[in-house]
Amino acid sequence: MTNTEPHTPKDPQGLYIPRGGAADGDYVLDIDPRRAGWTHSSLRIVELAPGGAHTFATGDSEWIVLPLEGGCTVQVDEKVFQLLGRETVFASVSDFAYVPRDAQATIASGAGGRFALAGAKCERQLPARYGPAPEVPVEERGSGTCTRLVRNFASAYAFECDKLIAVEVITPGGNWSSYPPHKHDENRPGEEAELEEIYYFEIDGRNGFGYQRVSPSREGGSEVLAEVRSGDAVLVPDGWHGPSIAQPGHAMYYLNVMAGPGEKREWRICFHPDHAEGYR
Template sequence: MTGIESRRWFHPRGSLARPGWESVVDATVPGWAHTGLRVAELSDGDEIVCEEPGTERVVVPLSGAFAVVHTEEGRVTETHLAGRASVFDGPTDVLYLSAAAGARITGRGRVAVAESPTTDLRPTRHIPASEIPIELRGAGSSSRQVHNFGTPQALDAARLIVCEVITPAQNWSSYPPHKHDEHVPGAESRLEEIYYFESAPVAGSPASPDAAFGLFSAYASPAGDIEIDAQVRSGDIALVPYGYHGPAAAAPGYDLYYLNVMAGPDPDRSWLISDDPAHAWVRDTWERTPVDPRLPYGDTTEGPRR
């Protein structure tokens, strides 16, 4: 695969910038159709606008707090998102916006807006952090923490499936490598996937935040050729239209976070995957291995980690 083909699916921080936005993924990206993502960093007095019709959204504070003024069927509502200090401080409250709603966002910090085009209207909903399901997935060095605020079990959405994952330093996630690029009823679903990454030194480290990094890989499946083997840093984005993907590995000394945004053309909204057969056996080892004791992150009884 050529370097040009590889760069088609991996985008360093700022390379997808538009006015007011640090990064925008939408249907203007060649080969992309079902999902979108917008990321912005706001200061006091800044405002970003999401008013394109026919798009459902989930507003996710990455750091900081925000006010979202949303208009739907002539009604204007303001929702305050308490947010968090950083993506490594546990779950945040989020706001699901119906495809009939437009929104204006103000505040201070970093915010992500996950998107998917749809004409199917579902009710706007504010989900407080206390109601977000927290899953400790995997075991041992494959342990990670998943915040399932936008999965089918937690959110009534039309197409979007959204979650975020925290991988402690030295651990692997998105592992075993897996794919979701074929429609096999009950076994696998077709889903585009966006990975938005952040990385930070472990608590108490003398390292500069700019030094923090992880690794991410994606490779071909029968559905198509793709090759990503990249160092990932805060603000970087990987797009997975098809193919096996994983691991996402947190380097020693640095924790790794990613926001996943998924949607696809199948009639059912479901996340069904197929592991790479060469590595599927790894799941069987988790039954006899404990979860990494560093998890969960964001335990409020201990206060913020950063």
């Protein structure tokens, strides 16, 4: 008998969000700083029927519109960007559109699809821009059963934003990623940057699942051990996060959205001292 029900998570602080657990209006997932209990990072997922459209005001945040499934147009004031998108998150890298703060944007899709809006509260209003898929740096990280593919579409060095950092990771079935466990919950110049992080998951194949671990880096810190499935999310306000474990035979995708209060937009992490050797 196939068990399709999620495992009850070890999650005393409510940091695991099952699919539908943060739906709001047009969004099947809507995580903003108020919902997360922090100051900067946001993630929304909108699903559009064929011919559908969605308009939103950016407010005090910058956003990247990233196709997860399907293509769309993104109109920002007078500019229009055509996003070819992709069939699924496992198929390929996608193009994307950057939408600045204090603007209005409309996402429209003739064929329909599912689109992520990765956001961060920010100060500067940068210009709206198109991000071509061929310019996304892709790297293989780790080795052996900790090998994974990282798509650095909006990493701190690959694409200019004011505060937002966002990447995609594909973990092959049976592999571990986000390993060794690492953290970024303190501002230590040159060593570590304080960043709030959201993990959004999709699993390849029917009944696929994975596991996500967050453990405390200080007394009373964040702790999660959750079975994750497509559409689930995990919040990481602090703590050691990792591993992310993919079920054998089912690749795991996650979208990481990060931002924080530091003056510099940088991704600096500290590895767990008990697991720091190898497999980075």
